[in-house]
Amino acid sequence: MSTAQQLHDLLTEGSELNIVCHNNPDPDCLASALALGRIASAAGIDERHIFYSGDISHQQNRAFVNLLEIDLKQFDPAAIQDLPPGSLLAFVDHSVPGANNRVPPGTAVDIVIDHHPAEGIDARFVDHREELGAAATMLTQYVRELDVDLDDTLATALLFAIRSETLGFLRGATCAEYDAAGFLHAHADRKLLRQISSPSVTGETIDAISTAIDNRMTKGAVLISHVGRTTERDALPQAADYLATLEGVDTTIIFGVIHDAIHLSARSPDPRIHIGDVLREVFEDVGSAGGHHDVAGGEIPLGIFADYTTDDAQLLAIVEQVITARLVAGLKLSNKSED
Incomplete structure (x- = not known):
């Protein structure tokens, strides 16, 4: 069974998905969370939430959230201990409770998708590939393999995230990033990409x-x-x-x-x-x-x-x-x- 299919099968067990971003999330984390939410929707989960802690202060990140209309909620560490039955907890672009996030250490995590160096990752589903340049690359692969509906908003988010995380394909980019970008390019909104790329600076x-x-x-x-x-x-x-x-x-x-x-x-x-x-x-x-x-x-x-x-x-x-x-x-x- 492929990794993407394993993820899909786990999602079909849940009735709610809570995706927790790392502190002060960047486009790679936000786009990955958006994509995982779409994959969960295709798997039959209607209740989906994206949480974050800290600030979204970089002008490009604010433009990313506003122009793509990403629905974000402030994370409450106490609430994570009281999730209803059938709820799944997911990390994207980070992997360990308490490390660059406000999730209490020791909290059980269902899904981890990350490309950053980390030790002690413990979850029901783990896809940890340090060799890749962006988490958004991994989510693009899932979207592609599972044939999830790819509209221009999701394609734009993932393409911008890959480009941003790899500094325009100059930092840590692999063949997988180029392949993912080639797939996304035909679906992305070019005007929206330009708007996100050129926000005003405070x-x-x-x-x-x-x-x-x-x-x-x-x-x-x-x-x-x-x-x-x-x-x-x-x-x-x-x-x-x-x-x-x-x-x-x-x-x-x-x-x-x-x-x-x-x-x-x-x-x-x-x-x-x-x-x-x-x-x-x-x-x-x-x-x-x-x-x-x-x-x-x-x-x-x-x-x-x-x-x-x-x-x-x-x-x-x-x-x-x-x-x-x-x-x-x-x-x-x-x-x-x-x-």
């Missing part, structure tokens, strides 16, 4: 990127910078992507204070560095971090800096000093700054 995002440019410090081919305090979480990966184009830079790590946590975003095409492992090893004692060899992120609660939270200037100075020192040590860099 002034605060520009300010955050500007701050990262001003604060940059390079050591060899590694650039470390911060955006200070911002409410625009997705300004960090945007700053990381932009500064990664700086001549001579192979690894970029950007951090900043957002609400009550320090967030990190990193990029590194350097084959000598697995940036996901670096962030995990550097910050696993104070927060959660990790990712792929070339793209990664993390979050550290501000609780470890509790003594400084009454003075924002002092807090930012201490955060910059501590985070930078940990990264320099973790990457085994010289203590001499070149900027």
Whole structure:
């Protein structure tokens, strides 16, 4: 029996499907959730919900949700413990309760579909393929094999997600991504794709990127910078992507204070560095971090800096000093700054 058929058969056992996105979901997660909902509908499940925690703050992600009219609900961790009989719980683009999601650790999960590195995955149905560039590729394969109705909304969502997750097929793309994109292309709405791809940018995002440019410090081919305090979480990966184009830079790590946590975003095409492992090893004692060899992120609660939270200037100075020192040590860099 094929993997797609196994998924379909499990869905036919349920009367309700609850799809939980990871924190601050991106297009790959959202499109995958939308596709899984369509597959569940074809399997006879009428009650379907997509939940998320955190924020949808990146202007492209907001455009994605609004233009595709994706119905999202805020996730309540308490409610997940009280699901009615026949309810199925699914994760897409993440895989372990409590890791980049607010699902209580130890919660029983029915379906996991993910391409990120992870250990300890436990579910009734697991499709975990780290070699692929996007979860949306996996969902496209299911839609295709199960002959699920593919309208222009779903095709556009999946095609944009694959393109976004692979940075226009330049990061982690495999033959499977190209094959999926070729299948989706004929069904996608080109005008909608252009609209999602070119949303307006907020002034605060520009300010955050500007701050990262001003604060940059390079050591060899590694650039470390911060955006200070911002409410625009997705300004960090945007700053990381932009500064990664700086001549001579192979690894970029950007951090900043957002609400009550320090967030990190990193990029590194350097084959000598697995940036996901670096962030995990550097910050696993104070927060959660990790990712792929070339793209990664993390979050550290501000609780470890509790003594400084009454003075924002002092807090930012201490955060910059501590985070930078940990990264320099973790990457085994010289203590001499070149900027």
